[in-house]
Amino acid sequence: MSPNILSSLKFFTMTDDDQETSTSLVSILSKVVVGLALAVCPTFASYSVHAKELVIANYEGVINPVAAEYLHDALDFAQSSGAEALILKLDTPGGLDTSMRLMIKDITGSPLPVIVFVSPSGGRAASAGVFITMAAHVAAMAPGTNIGAAHPVAMGGGEMDNTMKEKVENDSVAYIKSLAEQRGRNVAWAEDAVRKSVSVTEQEALKLNIIDLVAEDIPNLLKHLQGRKIVLPHGPITLSSDPPTLKEFPMGTRLELLKTLSDPNIAYLLMSIGTIGIMAELYSPGAILPGIIGAISLILAFYSLQSLPVNYAGALLVILGVVFLLLEISVTSYGLLALGGLTAMTLGGLFLIKSDAPFMQVSLSFLLPTVMAVGALAGVVAWMAVKGARGKPITGAEGMIGSIGIAKTALNPRGQITVQGEIWEAVSETPVGQGEAAEVMSIEGLTLHVAPTHKSH
Numbered sequence: 001m002s003p004n005i006l007s008s009l010k011f012f013t014m015t016d017d018d019q020e021t022s023t024s025l026v027s028i029l030s031k032v033v034v035g036l037a038l039a040v041c042p043t044f045a046s047y048s049v050h051a052k053e054l055v056i057a058n059y060e061g062v063i064n065p066v067a068a069e070y071l072h073d074a075l076d077f078a079q080s081s082g083a084e085a086l087i088l089k090l091d092t093p094g095g096l097d098t099s100m101r102l103m104i105k106d107i108t109g110s111p112l113p114v115i116v117f118v119s120p121s122g123g124r125a126a127s128a129g130v131f132i133t134m135a136a137h138v139a140a141m142a143p144g145t146n147i148g149a150a151h152p153v154a155m156g157g158g159e160m161d162n163t164m165k166e167k168v169e170n171d172s173v174a175y176i177k178s179l180a181e182q183r184g185r186n187v188a189w190a191e192d193a194v195r196k197s198v199s200v201t202e203q204e205a206l207k208l209n210i211i212d213l214v215a216e217d218i219p220n221l222l223k224h225l226q227g228r229k230i231v232l233p234h235g236p237i238t239l240s241s242d243p244p245t246l247k248e249f250p251m252g253t254r255l256e257l258l259k260t261l262s263d264p265n266i267a268y269l270l271m272s273i274g275t276i277g278i279m280a281e282l283y284s285p286g287a288i289l290p291g292i293i294g295a296i297s298l299i300l301a302f303y304s305l306q307s308l309p310v311n312y313a314g315a316l317l318v319i320l321g322v323v324f325l326l327l328e329i330s331v332t333s334y335g336l337l338a339l340g341g342l343t344a345m346t347l348g349g350l351f352l353i354k355s356d357a358p359f360m361q362v363s364l365s366f367l368l369p370t371v372m373a374v375g376a377l378a379g380v381v382a383w384m385a386v387k388g389a390r391g392k393p394i395t396g397a398e399g400m401i402g403s404i405g406i407a408k409t410a411l412n413p414r415g416q417i418t419v420q421g422e423i424w425e426a427v428s429e430t431p432v433g434q435g436e437a438a439e440v441m442s443i444e445g446l447t448l449h450v451a452p453t454h455k456s457h
Contacts (some may be wrong), residue, residue, distance in 0.1 A: 007214070010016065011132040011172060014397070018034055020029040020185065025146070026314055026336045033173065035113055049153075051248055052083075052084040052239075052240040052242060052244045052245070053083045053084060053244060053245045053246075054083060054084060054085050054086070054087055054222070054244045054245070054246055054247070055074065055077060055078040055081065055083045055085075055086050055087070055246075055247050056086075056087045056089065056218065056246055056247070056248050056309070057070065057071065057074035057086060057087070057088050057089070057248050057249045058089045058247065058248075058251075059071070059089070059090055059091075059092070059251075059420075060090075060091040060123075061090065061091075061092060061259060062093065062094070062095040062096075062097050062359055063092055063094060063095025063096060063100050063103070063127075063128040063129065063132070064095050064096055064097050064259075064262050064307050064308075065096075065099050065258075065262070065307050066255055066258050066259045066262055066307070067092075067095065067099055067103065068103050068106075069100040069255065069425065070251055070255055071088065071103050071107075072102075072106050073158070073442075074086060074088070074108055075106055075112075075114070075247075076251045077249050078112060078249070079111065079112060080307045081247070082238060083112065083247070084112065084113075084240060084244060084264065085113040085114070085115060085225070085230075086110070086112060086113070086114050086115070087114055087115045087117055087218070087221070087238065088114060088115070088132075088136075089117050089119050089120075089218075090116055090117065090118055090119070090123075090125055090129060090133070091118065091119065091120070091123030091124065091125075092124070092125060092127075092132075092133065093124065093125065093126050093127065093129075093359045094126050094127020094128045094129060094149075094150075094357060095127070095128045095359075096128070096309075096357065097128065097152070097362075100128035100131055100132060100239070103135075103306060104131060104132060104135040104179070107132070107135045107136060107137075108135055108233075108449055109184070109233065110137075110232075110233065111233070111234065112232070113137040113138065113230045113232065113237070113239070114135045114136055114137050114138075115136060115137065115138040115139075115140060115221070116132060116135075116138070116139050116140070116141045117141070117142070117215065117218075117221055118133060118140070118141040118142060118145045118147060118202070118211075119142040119145065119217075120129075120142055120145075121142050121143055121144035121145065121146045121279055122144055122145070123142070123360070124146050124147065125141075125145070125146075125147045126146075126147070126148065126149045126150070127149060127150050127151075127203050127357070128150075128201070129147070129206035130147055130148060130149075130150040130176070130190075130193050131150065131175065131176055131179065131230065132186060133147060133211070134176060134179040134180055134190060134210075135179045135182075135183070135233075136169065136183070137183070137230050137232070138212050138213070138225065138228070138230065139183075139185070139210070139211040139212050140211060140213045140214065140215050140221055140224070141202035141205060141206075141211050141215075142202065142210060142214070142215060142216065142217070143202060143214065143216060144200070144202070145201075145202050146199055146200065146201050147199065147200060147202075147205055147210065147211070148193050148197070148199025148298035149174075149193070149198070149323065149325065150172070150176065150193040150194045150197070151169070151193075151194055151195070151196075151197040151198045152168045152169060152172045152194070162214075169194065169195065172194045172433075173191050173194045173195060174209065176190045176191070176193065176194055176226075177190055177191055178418075182383055184209075185209055185211075186208050186209045186210050187211055187230075189208050189210055190210075195381070202337070204215050218246070222246075225239050226239060226241050226242070226243070226252060226374070227239060227241040230427065235394065237287055238400055244446040247319065258303075261300055261303055261304040261307075262304055262307045262308065263304075264308055264352065264353050264360060264361060264362045264363075265362055265366045265367075266304060266350070267301055267304035267308060267350050268298050268352055268362045268366075268367065268370065269306050269366075270297045270301035270304060270371055271297075271298070271305070271315065271318055271373055272298075272318060272322060272345065272370065273293065273294070273296070273297040273321075274293075274294045274296075274298030274299075274301050275298070275299035275318070275319050275322040275323075276294065276296070276322050276325075276326070276374065276377075277290040277291060277292075277294020277295070277297060277298075278290075278291065278294040278298065279294075279322060279323060279326045280294070280326070281294060282327045283326060283329070283330070299355075304311050308353055308360065309353060309354040309355050309360070310353065310354065311351050311352060311353065311354040312352030313351055314347075314348045314349070314350070314352035314353070315348065315352060316348070317344045317345070317347050317348030317351065317354065318344070318345055318348035318349065319348075320341075320344045320348075321340075321341040321342065321343070321344030321345030321346075321348060321371075322341065322345065322396075323341070324337045324338070324340045324341030324344060325337070325338060325341035325342070325345075325374065325375065325378035326378065327341075328378060329343065329378065338375065338378065338379070341375070341378070342371055342372075342375050344370050345371045345374065346368070348369065349362045349367040349370075350364075350367070351373070398447070400419060400420065400440050400443065401440055401441070401442065401443065402439065402440065403419050403420060403440045404419075404437050404438070404439055404440075404453060405417040405420075405424070405426075405436050405437070405438055405439075405440060405448075405450065406418050406435065406436070406437055406438075407426075407432045407435060407437075408423060408434070408438050409434055410431070410432065410433055410434045411426055411427070411432040411438070412428075412429040412432075413427050413428055413429060413431070414426070414427055414432045415428075415432070417432075417438060417448060417450060419440060419448065422446070424446070424448045425446060425447045425448070426438070426447065426448045426449070426450050427447060427448070427449055427450070428449075428451060428452065429451070429452050430452050431452075432450070436452060437452070437453045438450035438451060438452050439451055439452075439453050
């Protein structure tokens with residue numbers, strides 16, 4: 001071999017000490033490179049440890065179409081944001097069966113866990129709330145809450161006969177038993193909650209295997225959820241053991257408004273205002289404002305009523321009552337129409353909602369003041385109408401009597417006079433000189449009868 005080749009081979013031949021030195025140099029250089037990379041781009045470090053996210057939805061009130069839409073939207077938001085689970089904080093006295101079943105379908109078909117947390121202290125999961133809690137992948141309650149009383153109530157108005165009661169009850173029992181069996185919860189108690197309307201505290205619910213855990217608040221609930229195994233339709237999953245980040249899902253202005261409108265008291269008030277506005281516009285065309293307010297109120301009332309089990313006889317009584325009150329303004333009935341109107345409005349409010357559930361009915365403490373206020377308003381309008389009828393006319397030919405005009409020509413006895421910017425033929429028993437003032441005493445056809453006022457122009 002040539003000396004150059006030997007020299008090259010010698011250059012690439014290392015001793016053990018040389019290899020050790022080279023390895024340590026490589027290790028030091030790699031650490032320096034990694035350190036520089038993290039210093040230049042610190043976001044690499046943040047992506048290396050990604051905390052899981054939980055979405056929290058809060059619902060308090062009656063289970064209705066708004067509640068069903070809110071849960072559906074919350075689940076869509078949680079899935080689209082890649083959340084690990086959805087927590088539904090629930091406090092409800094119950095509600096509509098159709099809305100409850102829609103919510104349960106969303107929960108049981110959800111690709112991510114749904115944790116129902118009955119909260120805050122003093123809250124409850126009654127009636128439809130029991131079914132929703134039973135359907136949850138994880139059911140939790142806060143101290144001072146209760147669950148139960150899930151017996152179905154009549155939503156069709158009046159008393160159900162024994163056969164219908166038995167059918168509705170058996171259907172509800174079968175439904176809640178299937179939910180309890182699916183989640184491994186106390187089937188016997190679930191049946192008693194429907195048939196016997198039993199209710200228990202959070203500690204009793206935990207002992208009876210109705211719920212999975214009791215938590216004081218959200219942070220305490222999260223500790224219980226860390227590392228928990230949950231069975232979903234596509235298979236079991238295990239929640240992260242790391243503390244998650246929380247993201248609130250607000251109801252939003254639209255749903256908050258619709259929730260308010262779904263209150264039976266608000267529905268009754270809107271229907272009363274709407275009917276008054278429309279009738280007032282018909283009685284006095286051209287007022288415009290009562291018609292606008294009435295039309296908007298009636299449309300909102302129709303939305304409110306479509307989410308409630310309405311008794312149309314009650315709705316007609318409310319409208320009839322308002323008509324009677326407005327007729328009192330123009331018809332002399334010595335108060336009989338007003339009394340009939342107040343009675344019809346009161347009965348209409350009591351019969352408006354077809355449900356035995358107190359939270360679905362118009363509150364008597366709200367109904368009576370509303371009826372009295374509407375009656376007082378009708379009384380004020382009637383008084384103003386009577387006062388206006390007795391007062392002096394201010395428009396038309398009658399409104400000119402008593403007006404002061406200026407003689408355009410001498411009146412002896414006939415001539416012309418200017419009154420309110422118009423020229424009229426006039427007759428005066430006492431001569432009136434040109435330019436002198438005269439008072440209109442009466443009108444006969446297109447001729448004014450005037451008298452001098454001894455005031456010159």
